Amino acid sequence: MINNFSVKLLKNIKISRQKESNIKLIYWLKGTGQITLNLDKFKMKTRDLMFIMLNDLYSIESKEDSVVVVMEIAFKDYLRFADDYIKLHGYIFSSIERKQMEPFIINLLEFECRKPRILHIKDKLVKHLCVELGYIQRKHRQNSKLENALVDEVHEYIIEHHNQKINRQDLANSLNMSNKELSQVIKYHTPYNNITQYINDVRLKLCLIDILKSKTLIQDIAFEHGFNHFPRFIALFNEKYGATPGQVRKNKQPLNLNNLKTKEMPFDEEAQLTHCRGKKSLSLITIIITSI
Structure with missing residues (x-):
């Protein structure tokens, strides 16, 4: 069983600097914003994807009405499926890598919209996500000659x-x-x-x-x-x-995990509409289910 996996849709997200205790994927579904990762600043826009590693220091701030998907994976589960090598720090995905990851992200979003949710299916989806992350990071290692x-x-x-x-x-x-x-x-x-x-x-x-x-x-x-x-x-x-x-x-900003403007969106009709608008240009993704 996969433990401590979560998917959240967050609107107007603002997370002050904190240290990551698991693994996170940040998928920018709508709007723009900025992520600071270990003092490096990244301007985020629709469809950008960020990987945050255990012990990374990060903060997130979106513009008004932006919607962000935050996926959290328990570090021990990530290690089980991501093969024999992991990157030491987070990074932003290239456009090619992001296109590889998007189907897995969308599948998990669609799963969250379905009722009832069948847990063994979620386990398989998360496993496939971790395996793909491991595959991409092995390619990073080979390209950087980190193969010894x-x-x-x-x-x-x-x-x-x-x-x-x-x-x-x-x-x-x-x-x-x-x-x-x-x-x-x-x-x-x-x-x-x-x-x-x-x-x-x-x-x-x-x-x-x-x-x-x-x-x-x-x-x-x-x-x-x-x-x-x-x-x-x-x-x-x-x-x-x-x-x-x-x-x-x-x-450095004071730790602030509960910004009053940050709103968690339910996986309901509004969330589905937001999701569909954000992926109109994605030919690889089918339309999310219309009723729950």
Whole structure:
């Protein structure tokens, strides 16, 4: 059985910055708006699709009368079906990828409109959605040359030891490889040029999460995640995110999950009409059922 899967139609959505605890797909059904994902801003319009990963920091704000589909999948269910590789962070789908995903999204929307709802059918629909996500992400991995199993072991080691001084030789020894072989894995099978760049990127992302979600002194956060030289941490953070840690914390919005203008729409006639208007140009999708 699929647990903790939900589909919501939200009108005038406004979600202040929060940390994702599962997997989300954000499908823009009508209107325009903006999603901020880990400090990157994306202008959203009808039919745009965003993938939000576990531990991503995001906020959503739509223009008036916009309608957004929010699908949430339990992380453990996603792992069951998305095969052996998952992306570390969320992203916006290309137009080709979005066209691959749309039939699965529409099928789930149609299922929500039907009564009675047969649970084993929903399970199959969610499974197919997760499998397709895994397929798309495997293609990302192949296109980025991330096809070496050693990459996963390197990443696990860095995450586990990121708050310590990581010795390149110790890392190489743990993987039964030479320093030269380790350098080649990093250079040719990851987005990084060297191990130091990789370690700093992991540390910076973990620092960013703590800066946004806590009131702990920034210097203490930096030290906790392995930065022993505070000015160096500030310089690296500013270079990566275009602002100092203090500026990022000062400018973050307070957590607000229940904005008064956000309205959840029922899967009724109005929702179906909105859905149909939003997909008039989609030849791959049949008209949603007309009565429930």
